[in-house]
Amino acid sequence: MKLQIQPIGNAYSEQLIDLILTIQQKEFNIPITAEDQPDLKQIESFYHEGGGNFWGAFIDGELVGSIALVKFGERRGALRKMFVKKEFRGRELNIAQMLLETLISFCRENGIDELYLGTVSVLKAAQRFYERNDFTKIKKETLPERFPLMSADDIFYHLHIN
Template sequence: MPDYIIRPIYNDQQDEIVDLIIHIQQQEFNIPVTLNDQPDLLDIEKNYHAGGGNFWGAFKGDELVGTIALIDIGHHAGTIRKMFVKDGHRGTGLAQQLLDTLLHYSREKQITDLYLGTSAVLKAAHRFYERNGFVLTDINEFPTYFPRMPVDTMFYWLEIG
């Protein structure tokens, strides 16, 4: 397995974050989403770190090759966002390392419920979440404080201990 460094990242790496995520969304999966649809990416520190969440980057050397983020939504709950792994690094265990980093942090913060929304076209992501115990859940069963993204059409929940 390649050696990756996973660490919190901040606004000073915004351009790299945006380039990675937008490329994967638009070029690889043809998801009709733009940067304007994701204003959270324009201020990582305000939208993720300031509220008790976090935003992690995975690096191979100096190159950003993956991301995952957590928004602390209160009520001992969190929302997973921006989980992306660059082509060429998928299937290496990196996605699992990113998720494990987020789960460890969530437990430290006494978060017991994790929620996420995703696009129907991201089939490998669905399998990954289900392998990790996430349950496909109707959005109407999610709490009202879950911050839904308009592009998301499938929703998963995980209770963690």
Template sequence: MKNDTNTELTITPIFNDHCQQILGLILPIQQIEFNVPITLDDQPDLLNIENHYHQTGGGFWGAKVNDELVGTIALIATEDNAGTIRKMFVKKEYRGKEMGTAQLLLNTLINHSREAGITDLYLGTVDMLKAAHRFYERNGFERKLSEEMPSCFRRNGGENVYYHLQLGAATN
């Protein structure tokens, strides 16, 4: 996809060799931009994404412009043909409908999920991220109460807003 700066945005799976880039993107968004009281110690998955994401049958994808990581999204595949979405972050300069970064990341995760036989996606976020709520709702996610989330949903500290998306069967 071309954006307004005439650079190519690509979405590809990323692995442990990208951990430092991932930390450089996610931690400042969490801690500085949104003042979420979370540290690297609270997120050990970021130091071994292959084990926490890829090996479950899920994945971890990065949006890159040139060689710069500008966005991430991750999936933990769980039992009952379900998956938990994690680590959806996009650098401020690459957010919004015009850029389409978040939409491309989510589409990639949904396509992978369908191909893997995942029929239900769940996620948790925080109440202050109103734009994220609108984004998920525009994409068909339904808001759920905490107690409505299934036991297979992998909870993360600090979450207080929950969503579910039921996927249709894969189309070939």
């Protein structure tokens, strides 16, 4: 099994929608649709052009994970779309950790030192993962003004990258 993490663009939209919606809807019953997430069909204009990026994790050519960065403001970014297929989760493969490290390296190289994210309260493992990685829980009211809010999110985190 060979894991590869690489930047992806619009050519992967359908695979990404399949990966993400399966986790959101089937696994966690989050009432969100592809229409609620138009960014997934406009990866290049939504993520890349603004100074962010979108990465896919592939095992033997299959898309098994994703993470994205929306740049907003001079030195700020929002972590988005962090998902790993159920059967590929966990510490053996460590895909989530490698995806996060890829995103943080990109932030360092591009002068982004404040990272924010929103998640959903049912995603307990995700919250533990962010907390293990030094993210601090913050109140919605303290989010920066231009933070790109997703309607389903109800828990928010911040990481200062040094």
